Amino acid sequence: MEPGYSSKQARATAQLRKGVLEYCVLALMRDRPRYGVELLAALEDSGALATSQGTVYPLLSRLRRDDLVTTTWQESAVGPPRRYYALTDGGRAALEEFTLLWPGFRDAVDAFLNVPRPSPGDPA
Amino acid sequence: MEPGYSSKQARATAQLRKGVLEYCVLALMRDRPRYGVELLAALEDSGALATSQGTVYPLLSRLRRDDLVTTTWQESAVGPPRRYYALTDGGRAALEEFTLLWPGFRDAVDAFLNVPRPSPGDPA
DNA sequence: GCCAGGTATCTTGCATCGCATGGAACCAGG
DNA sequence: CCTGGTTCCATGCGATGCAAGATACCTGGC
Numbered sequence: 001m002e003p004g005y006s007s008k009q010a011r012a013t014a015q016l017r018k019g020v021l022e023y024c025v026l027a028l029m030r031d032r033p034r035y036g037v038e039l040l041a042a043l044e045d046s047g048a049l050a051t052s053q054g055t056v057y058p059l060l061s062r063l064r065r066d067d068l069v070t071t072t073w074q075e076s077a078v079g080p081p082r083r084y085y086a087l088t089d090g091g092r093a094a095l096e097e098f099t100l101l102w103p104g105f106r107d108a109v110d111a112f113l114n115v116p117r118p119s120p121g122d123p124a
Numbered sequence: 125m126e127p128g129y130s131s132k133q134a135r136a137t138a139q140l141r142k143g144v145l146e147y148c149v150l151a152l153m154r155d156r157p158r159y160g161v162e163l164l165a166a167l168e169d170s171g172a173l174a175t176s177q178g179t180v181y182p183l184l185s186r187l188r189r190d191d192l193v194t195t196t197w198q199e200s201a202v203g204p205p206r207r208y209y210a211l212t213d214g215g216r217a218a219l220e221e222f223t224l225l226w227p228g229f230r231d232a233v234d235a236f237l238n239v240p241r242p243s244p245g246d247p248a
Numbered sequence: 249g250c251c252a253g254g255t256a257t258c259t260t261g262c263a264t265c266g267c268a269t270g271g272a273a274c275c276a277g278g
Numbered sequence: 279c280c281t282g283g284t285t286c287c288a289t290g291c292g293a294t295g296c297a298a299g300a301t302a303c304c305t306g307g308c
Contacts, residue, residue, distance in 0.1 A: 017294090018294055018295065019293090021294090021295080022294090051296080052296065052297075054295080054296050055295050055296060058294080058295085058296095059294080059295085062293095062294090076303090078304075079303065079304060080302060080304070081303075
């Protein structure tokens with residue numbers, strides 16, 4: 001990819017990620033511990049939230065600093081050891097808070113943009 | 125209000141606004157020019173995107189700097205003159221680009237959070 | 249033994265943007 | 279003149295995504 005924000009989309013999505021990435025990463029750890037490159041690949045697969053190591057590792061450090069995750073080293077058969085990240089109770093609580101917060105934010109933006117959304121009980 | 129982010133929600137929503145506020149403000153100008161305090165009130169009414177003057181005015185300066193809006197002064201019967209902001213062609217294009225970009229981002233976050241959304245053609 | 253390539257982790261410096269705070273100008277009423 | 283409401287703007291800070299680079303482990307070829 002070209003570095004340096006050649007398109008407006010790139011700049012827009014970069015700003016969009018702020019604050020959301022943290023909780024998407026927490027969400028990925030909901031069912032089982034994950035390690036850095038694994039998280040990176042999952043975000044890549046999502047398309048809209050693809051990012052880089054330089055974003056994910058500082059983010060993971062912050063999560064650890066704030067006691068939202070704990071980490072354990074685990075050996076790998078195919079490379080260097082991996083640091084697995086798992087949710088703490090605090091991390092799980094933060095994820096749930098955000099999950100409650102998100103729909104309101106999402107719907108507000110939809111309303112401003114006049115994006116039609118399928119709503120179950122909309123009038124006519 | 126207590127300064128300094130006493131709650132996690134406040135911090136989360138603050139980060140959430142980044143990059144979205146710009147386009148919601150542009151969207152508010154879609155039908156007619158608006159002035160600063162008017163935009164502030166509209167954001168306040170939305171609830172989830174309520175913000176302050178210290179956020180909106182620097183944002184409007186950036187929009188003007190990037191030629192996404194033009195401004196005209198207009199006298200007011202009840203106070204000092206108002207600076208009305210109107211979309212340029214570039215601003216309208218940026219808004220349309222973002223309107224196309226947003227659903228993909230929104231749906232990606234929904235997927236990570238496992239937030240169920242009503243979809244027209246979901247299987248059973 | 250040595251080097252190349254893939255896997256995996258982390259750091260540094262920068263740019264962007266929301267926000268609290270404070271200031272300035274205009275107008276009306278007492 | 280002075281208070282209060284309305285409207286505009288600037289400054290400094292904190293948080294965060296990102297490009298670029300550094301470090302370390304493992305396997306395989308020579």
